[in-house]
Amino acid sequence: MAPALLLIPAALASFILAFGTGVEFVRFTSLRPLLGGIPEPRGPDARQGWLAAVQDRSILVPLAWDLGLLLLFVGQHSLMATDTVKVWMSRYFGVLQRSLYVACTALALQLVMRYWEPVPRGPVLWEARAEPWATWVPLLCFVLHVISWLLIFSILLVFDYAELMGLKQVYYHVLGLGEPLALKSPRALRLFSHLRHPVCVELLTVLWVVPTLGIDRLLLALLLTLYLGLAHGLDQQDLRYLRAQLQRKLHLLSRPQEGEAE
Numbered sequence: 001m002a003p004a005l006l007l008i009p010a011a012l013a014s015f016i017l018a019f020g021t022g023v024e025f026v027r028f029t030s031l032r033p034l035l036g037g038i039p040e041p042r043g044p045d046a047r048q049g050w051l052a053a054v055q056d057r058s059i060l061v062p063l064a065w066d067l068g069l070l071l072l073f074v075g076q077h078s079l080m081a082t083d084t085v086k087v088w089m090s091r092y093f094g095v096l097q098r099s100l101y102v103a104c105t106a107l108a109l110q111l112v113m114r115y116w117e118p119v120p121r122g123p124v125l126w127e128a129r130a131e132p133w134a135t136w137v138p139l140l141c142f143v144l145h146v147i148s149w150l151l152i153f154s155i156l157l158v159f160d161y162a163e164l165m166g167l168k169q170v171y172y173h174v175l176g177l178g179e180p181l182a183l184k185s186p187r188a189l190r191l192f193s194h195l196r197h198p199v200c201v202e203l204l205t206v207l208w209v210v211p212t213l214g215i216d217r218l219l220l221a222l223l224l225t226l227y228l229g230l231a232h233g234l235d236q237q238d239l240r241y242l243r244a245q246l247q248r249k250l251h252l253l254s255r256p257q258e259g260e261a262e
Contacts, residue, residue, distance in 0.1 A: 018106045070220065077108065081101070123214075151202045152203070
């Protein structure tokens with residue numbers, strides 16, 4: 001039992017890292033572009049056109065750096081999700097396979113956020129600068145971001161969050177209950193095989209709905225949109241299962257309130 005109990009701190013450390021990274025991702029994608037203001041351009045001709053930007057090394061170099069960071073994250077996230085790598089990790093790390101995947105994903109995302117290079121001199125696809133748009137567009141974006149993040153946290157209730165983070169696997173292993181996925185219904189397993197990211201639409205809203213869409217934000221939104229689109233393959237059967245699970249969760253959450261009302 002003692003060696004098994006040593007797995008718990010490792011799983012908890014992975015969960016804490018993932019949770020902190022999620023909070024930082026909210027700041028990176030929402031708070032900084034919405035509340036941080038428009039970055040001051042460096043130089044009189046900072047707002048360049050698209051053709052001029054292609055020939056400007058001060059724009060291309062940070063863009064290439066940002067692209068490399070994104071490809072690192074996408075590559076790690078995709079490679080470690082393949083069956084071959086999962087089997088290899090399960091062979092050497094056992095029940096910590098999911099926790100290790102979550103920790104590596106969090107570290108890769110931390111690299112993207114901490115070393116991201118803004119490009120204030122680059123062209124912008126759109127920008128709300130004139131009144132009344134300079135006041136109302138940021139406010140509208142802020143409201144949509146708040147709604148999107150609330151929906152994201154609500155949708156996670158439908159899924160087994162402890163299992164997604166790798167905690168449930170370790171808990172079941174310590175108690176000798178086996179693999180949690182073995183207890184899932186065929187409909188749930190089918191859904192998980194089709195849906196890598198359960199909050200696709202909400203994340204797309206966060207990525208694209210900003211008052212100023214500069215070239216670096218465009219790169220971030222475009223690449224992650226392509227990645228989310230390729231990983232998103234729901235059909236009508238999956239959607240019916242999701243709807244049934246959401247109704248069941250809402251019913252369970254409302255039962256204590258019904259008891260109090262009686």
